[in-house]
Amino acid sequence: MEREVLQVGLEAAIKIALFLFVMLTTVAYMTWVERRVSAWIQDRRGPNRVGPFGLLQPLADGVKFLFKETIVPPFVYKPVYVLAPALIFVPALVTFSVVPFGPTLHAFGRDIRLQIADVDNGILIVLAFASMGVYGVALAGWSSNNKYSLMGGLRSSAQLISYELAMGVAVIGVLMATGSLRLGDVVAHQEAYGWNVLWQLPGFLIFLVAAFAETNRLPFDLPEADSELVAGYHTEYSGMWFSMFYMAEYANMITASALIVTLYFGGYNVPGLRLLGLPEPVAVATQVIAFGLKVAFFLFLYVWVRWTIPRFRYDQLMNLGWKVLLPIGLGHVLWVSFLVLRGWA
Amino acid sequence: MHLLTGFILALLVSALLRATIPERPLLAAILPAVAAAGLLAFFASELLSMEFWAGGVGFVAILSALLVVMHPNPMVSVLFLILHLFCIALFYLMLQAQALAALQVIVYAGAIMVLFVFVIMLLNLRAEEGLRLGGGVQRIGALSVGALFAGLMFWAIRNRRDHPFFAPDALVEGFGTARQLGWLLYGKYLFAFEAASILLLAAMVGAVVLAKRRLQ
Amino acid sequence: MIRVEFFLVMGALLFTIGCVGVLIRRNIIVMLMSIEVMLNAVNLTFVAFAREGQSMTGQIVVFFVMTVAAAEAAVGLAIVIALFRRRRTTDADDASLMRW
Numbered sequence: 001m002e003r004e005v006l007q008v009g010l011e012a013a014i015k016i017a018l019f020l021f022v023m024l025t026t027v028a029y030m031t032w033v034e035r036r037v038s039a040w041i042q043d044r045r046g047p048n049r050v051g052p053f054g055l056l057q058p059l060a061d062g063v064k065f066l067f068k069e070t071i072v073p074p075f076v077y078k079p080v081y082v083l084a085p086a087l088i089f090v091p092a093l094v095t096f097s098v099v100p101f102g103p104t105l106h107a108f109g110r111d112i113r114l115q116i117a118d119v120d121n122g123i124l125i126v127l128a129f130a131s132m133g134v135y136g137v138a139l140a141g142w143s144s145n146n147k148y149s150l151m152g153g154l155r156s157s158a159q160l161i162s163y164e165l166a167m168g169v170a171v172i173g174v175l176m177a178t179g180s181l182r183l184g185d186v187v188a189h190q191e192a193y194g195w196n197v198l199w200q201l202p203g204f205l206i207f208l209v210a211a212f213a214e215t216n217r218l219p220f221d222l223p224e225a226d227s228e229l230v231a232g233y234h235t236e237y238s239g240m241w242f243s244m245f246y247m248a249e250y251a252n253m254i255t256a257s258a259l260i261v262t263l264y265f266g267g268y269n270v271p272g273l274r275l276l277g278l279p280e281p282v283a284v285a286t287q288v289i290a291f292g293l294k295v296a297f298f299l300f301l302y303v304w305v306r307w308t309i310p311r312f313r314y315d316q317l318m319n320l321g322w323k324v325l326l327p328i329g330l331g332h333v334l335w336v337s338f339l340v341l342r343g344w345a
Numbered sequence: 346m347h348l349l350t351g352f353i354l355a356l357l358v359s360a361l362l363r364a365t366i367p368e369r370p371l372l373a374a375i376l377p378a379v380a381a382a383g384l385l386a387f388f389a390s391e392l393l394s395m396e397f398w399a400g401g402v403g404f405v406a407i408l409s410a411l412l413v414v415m416h417p418n419p420m421v422s423v424l425f426l427i428l429h430l431f432c433i434a435l436f437y438l439m440l441q442a443q444a445l446a447a448l449q450v451i452v453y454a455g456a457i458m459v460l461f462v463f464v465i466m467l468l469n470l471r472a473e474e475g476l477r478l479g480g481g482v483q484r485i486g487a488l489s490v491g492a493l494f495a496g497l498m499f500w501a502i503r504n505r506r507d508h509p510f511f512a513p514d515a516l517v518e519g520f521g522t523a524r525q526l527g528w529l530l531y532g533k534y535l536f537a538f539e540a541a542s543i544l545l546l547a548a549m550v551g552a553v554v555l556a557k558r559r560l561q
Numbered sequence: 562m563i564r565v566e567f568f569l570v571m572g573a574l575l576f577t578i579g580c581v582g583v584l585i586r587r588n589i590i591v592m593l594m595s596i597e598v599m600l601n602a603v604n605l606t607f608v609a610f611a612r613e614g615q616s617m618t619g620q621i622v623v624f625f626v627m628t629v630a631a632a633e634a635a636v637g638l639a640i641v642i643a644l645f646r647r648r649r650t651t652d653a654d655d656a657s658l659m660r661w
Contacts, residue, residue, distance in 0.1 A: 080420065121523055124447035131455025135427070138462050142420060154466050161459055181523055348567065396567075403571055410575050410598050414582030419590050426594050433601045436568065440612040442620050449604075452627050457597070457634045464638045465590065468645050487584050491577060498573040502566055517615065525617050526624065534621055541628045548632030555639035558646075 007110070015116045016097075023093065027250040028058040030299065037303045062243075070239035073144075080143035085237070085244035088136030091129040092251040098122040099258045100184050102268050102288040106280065114268075114288065115184060122183035123175055126259060127168055130214060133252065134160045137216070137223065140245070141233035152232030155314060156216060156223030162321035163213035163220075166206055169329030173203040173336040174263045177345045187267035195271075197264040199345040202332040204264045206325050211256040213321065216249060218306040222314050257298035258291075265294055351400020359408060399439055406432035418472035423461050430454040444523035568609035575602035589644070589651050593637050600630045 032047065032054065039046025047054030072081070102114030119125060134157050141153015174196055175181065178189040190196055197204045213220040223232045234245045261267060268291040273283060312320070339345040358380055409429040413422045430453045437446035519525055530538045575598060582595030604623045611619025645651055 077420075080424070083424075119443075121443055121447050124444065124451065124523065128447050128450035128455060131451055131459075134455070134459050135462070138459070138466065139420075139424075142462075142466050150466060150469070154463065157459060157463060157466075161456065164455075399567060403567070406571065407574060407578070410578045413594055413598060414578055414586065414591070419588060422591055422594055426597065429598065430601065433605055436571070436605055437608055440568065440608045442608050442611070442623075445608065445620055445623055448624070448627065452631060453597075453601070457631050460634055460638055461590065461594065464641060467642065468651065470588075470590070470651060483584065487581060491581065494573075494577055494580075498570070502569060520615065520617065521620065526620060529617055529621050530624070537621075537625060541625055545628065545632055548635050552635040552639035555636070556642045 011110075011112060012116065015114075019096070019116060020093075023096065023251065023254065024247075026254055027247045028062065030250040030253070031061060031246075032058050033299065034303050034306075037300065038307045041304070041307045065240060065243040068239035070241060072241075073236050075145045076236060077143040077145065080139050081236075084136050084140035084143060085241060085248060086136070087139060088133060088245065088248040089251055091133040091136075092248065092255040095126050095129045096255045096258055098125050098183055099255075099262050100187055100267060101258075101291050102284055105284050113184070114284070118182070118184060121181040123171060123181045123186075126183075127164075127171065130167065131161070131164055133214065134164075136248070137233050140237070144233070144236035146236055149233050149235045152223045152235070156233060159213055159216075159220060159223065159314075159317055159321070162318060163210040163325070166321055166325035166329055167210035167214065169326065169333065170203040170207040170210065171263065172329075173200050173332050176333070176336050176340050183262055183267075186263060187269055190266040191269045193345050195264065195266040195269075196345075199339055200264070200332065200336060202328055203336070204260075206329050206332065207260060207264065209320075209325060211260060212302070212305065213317070215252040215256050215302075217253065217302055219309045219312050220317060222311060222317065253299060253302050254295065257295045257302065260298055261291065261294040267291060348396050348400035348403075351397040351402075352404045354397075355401040355404035355408075359405070395439060399436075402432050402435045402439075406436070419465050419470050420462070423458060423465065426461075427454050427458050430458070441521040443521050444526050445521070565609050565613045568605055572602045572606035572609065575599075575605070587653050589641050589653050589656075590638075592653060593634060593641075597630060597634065600626060 035057070036046040036054065047057040050056045050060050072078075097116040098119060100113070100115035100118075105112045105114060117125075137160065138153045138157040141149040141151070141156070144150070174186060177193070177196065177199065178186045180186075180189075186196075193199070212218075216223055234242060237245060268287040270287055270290045273286060276283075278286070336345070406429055409425040409432065412425040413429060416422050416425065430449060434446040434449040434454070437443075437449060579595045579598030579600075579602060582598065583592050586592055586595065604626055607619045607623050607626070611617065611623075641651060644656060648655060650656075
């Protein structure tokens with residue numbers, strides 16, 4: 001029994017280490033992607049000096065942040081001030097841990113599921129940690145002991161919990177179609193019936209908009225609006241702390257993209273791959289790469305939207321969340337129940 | 346025995362955190378990691394037993410509940426309550442109530458506590474200056490009720506030894522899953538479910554009306 | 562497996578802590594939080610008994626207790642906000658107009 005526990009533990013540890021490495025590298029390179037894509041959209045160049053195509057820019061930025069003076073104002077509430085950035089980062093990482101990024105790999109004499117935690121109620125865990133993401137922002141705003149930060153934190157919390165609802169209602173559609181809470185089953189169902197985006201387009205759009213709102217990205221980034229609330233909830237953070245917030249935002253983006261891909265775009269599924277009859281390691285690798293490409297597309301979409309659409313005003317934002325997305329979501333649930341009853345999805 | 350080990354270890358970790366967090370956050374991050382590594386090396390067999398974890402989580406639950414009640418700053422009380430709710434969710438996991446554990450985090454720790462955080466931020470509450478505990482009669486009353494309650498609990502749990510209701514460990518397949526909850530909610534307890542939704546509607550309307558600035 | 566008595570004792574202990582909190586503290590918000598602690602202790606007891614008696618009814622009750630707790634927290638906090646607007650205080654002892 002102990003040996004098996006050791007094996008399982010080792011497997012989990014390797015997956016976690018791999019995941020953290022990939023995640024943190026992606027977070028760092030998202031800054032590069034953001035700057036290059038925004039430059040492309042704005043008809044200019046973007047970083048191209050540090051290394052080929054500016055690829056070493058994130059390293060330079062990291063070094064810069066490390067050397068920046070970290071000024072901790074004396075009037076902040078220290079314990080919570082220190083805790084807040086972690087509280088934004090951790091839910092994103094935990095949510096990603098239930099997302100399957102590949103099919104089952106048969107290697108080393110065991111079935112390795114390419115998912116860090118294959119729990120029976122994966123969707124509930126996703127919703128649970130999405131709702132935990134509110135605290136980091138609210139507490140950062142509160143602990144800074146600063147009117148602007150407080151307002152930013154308050155507005156952001158209200159925005160986050162409003163769009164959580166819309167997100168949950170959209171997920172109900174997926175849940176009804178799949179009939180199970182496990183994310184592995186969601187992917188398998190999409191393999192059998194076709195990607196959820198085809199059957200559940202309104203739900204997908206709701207989830208997309210809600211994901212943008214949940215990650216505090218434009219057009220929903222009023223809480224950190226650079227021109228409105230000084231810098232919103234991270235006004236009083238400098239140097240390493242500020243970069244933590246920045247990285248946490250990208251981590252949230254990556255998790256949200258992974259969720260969109262898993263719930264609506266078939267996860268790691270590549271349509272027609274089974275027909276090719278490839279040997280198993282190649283098939284598994286192809287599917288993992290396909291997952292990565294899909295997530296990359298949605299990250300690109302995030303950046304694209306940010307530099308295209310203007311910011312929502314706060315009352316427009318709340319209006320959209322409660323009066324538009326929620327009714328559409330409820331109608332969508334009706335539509336999906338019709339589909340499920342007919343057996344089409 | 347494992348329970349006690351869990352308790353003691355949680356106590357040590359909490360003491361370490363308390364000692365290091367305010368002044369040296371980096372130390373507070375490294376020390377528990379070192380402690381965990383040490384645990385893994387020396388107490389591997391303990392880590393496998395559920396009772397060890399139950400003891401550890403139990404200690405954290407009690408400690409955080411105490412801090413909720415005793416800390417002068419309301420925001421810090423809220424944070425400890427969130428920790429407490431997480432511990433309760435872990436207990437639910439140990440008791441084969443997986444759906445409830447996730448629901449606990451979604452509803453309690455993720456929504457109700459956000460409400461509390463909101464209100465504290467809106468009203469901009471500060472730490473209270475000094476915890477003025479109640480006077481003579483209140484204290485005597487509290488102590489006697491506490492003693493009575495403790496006696497009652499002791500007797501009730503003692504009584505179980507003669508009439509154990511302990512069923513064997515084998516549970517029906519799918520106990521505690523969301524599917525089972527759903528079957529019951531939409532089947533046997535449908536009326537209660539609908540009544541609860543009306544209750545929530547009433548609470549929503551009431552909260553909006555009460556918190557409005559001025560009734561037009 | 563863990564004996565059920567552990568969870569019962571834990572529930573009783575937490576309930577007591579919550580009860581003491583309601584009685585001792587004067588800040589209404591902390592009182593509401595202590596009530597939440599009590600409710601969670603009761604939930605824990607219900608789930609423990611559900612596990613032992615192998616009946617899902619205990620978990621259903623917990624579901625409804627959570628619902629009611631949410632409703633009660635919402636209305637309670639709305640009352641606190643309304644009170645604060647009138648009297649600029651969250652001290653329960655100061656809301657004593659109707660006391661004898």
